Amino acid sequence: MADSTGPISLTVHGAAGRMGRRVVALGLADPSFQLVGAIDHAESPELGKDSGAVAGEAPSGVEISSHWPALDEKSIKRAVIDFSLPEAIDGCVQHCVEAGSPLVVATTGLTEEQKQGLSEAAKSIPVVWAPSMSLAVNLSMKIAEQITAALKDVSGGLDVEILERHHRFKADAPSGTALKFGELIAGQLGESTSHVHGREGHTGARTREEIGYHAIRVGDNPGEHTIVFGMLGEKIELNVAASNRDCYASGALAAAKWLIQQDKGPGLYSMFDVLGMSQS
Structure with missing residues (x-):
């Protein structure tokens, strides 16, 4: 009989990447999890190295590999967290469907x-997917919706x-998070909303139906979003910024816990669901 007690068996996909390393590090520090797999692409220079050591922590006993670990049939508490690249996500999803493993997808830049x-x-396994795993970002998204709803007819x-x-x-x-902010705001503004990515040249006056996006790439900034709500005579700026990547890693781990502890069945869930702020 499968054992429902004990820690969640965790596999990290993209374990050698910047975010994957932080998920490994925080997962090792959390007694709710037992790291059982650390997956990266076949050309990764970190293959064969201890995943804990690669993450800057004590050795975990789990090497980084391009092969998925064998399933522990004694445990029904298992989850996969994906922090990889768009070109790697398809294989991860296929594995999770075949293995019946709940999946948290934190990779951005996915195609339609x-x-x-x-x-x-998500018709066969529970999946949490969100453009940002950050608690603060998802709360800010809700605030942005409320501001837009209140001021759209000003x-x-x-x-x-x-x-x-x-x-x-x-x-x-732009970042997946910026696009999600825009999607939620457009949902309040109406179907005629257009999305403008940067401006250059003689663009003419700004229309009332557009949302503008501006992407800045500097240094080692782990992520910052500013939503400007401009009116005649006043403005509101909603700013949410990460000081390091741990907010994303801890959010992904929280999503994995939520899937297991809530015993969620197949379905596509968001961080709004995880945080009890679903739009329904």
Whole structure:
């Protein structure tokens, strides 16, 4: 009979990356988890190295590998956290569907086809997917929705601009978090909303129906978003910023705990669900 007690068996996909290392480190420090797998791509220079040591912690006894660990049939408490790259996500999703493992996807820059693939996977396994795992970011998204709903019909009009700052190594722009802010705000503004990515040249006057996006890539910034709500005579700036990457790693671990502790069945969930702030 499967054992429902004990820690959650955790596999980290993208374990040698910047975020994967932090998930490994925080997972090792949390008695709710037992690290059983640390996966990275076949060309990773970290293959064969202890995942704890690569993360800057004490050895974990789990080496970084390009092969998925064998399932422990004695435990039904297992989860996979994916912090990898868009080109790696498909194989991870396929493995989790075949293994029946709950999945937390924190990888950004996914194509529409890959998002559809997550929806299909969620018909057979529980999946948490969000463009940001940060508690503060998701709370700010709710606040942004409320501000927009309250001011969308203000006399003189409401202008919304989204500025995002990330480290120089980030491969996608705008960030998935910025796009999610825009999606939620557009949901309040209405179907005629357009999305403008940067401006250059003689653009003419700003229309009342657009949301502007501006991507800044500097140094080692782990993530910062500023939503500007501009009106005639006054403005509101909503700013949320990470000082390090641990907020994303701890959020992903919290999502994995939520899937297991709430015994969630198949479905596609968000961090709003994890935090009890679902839109329903």
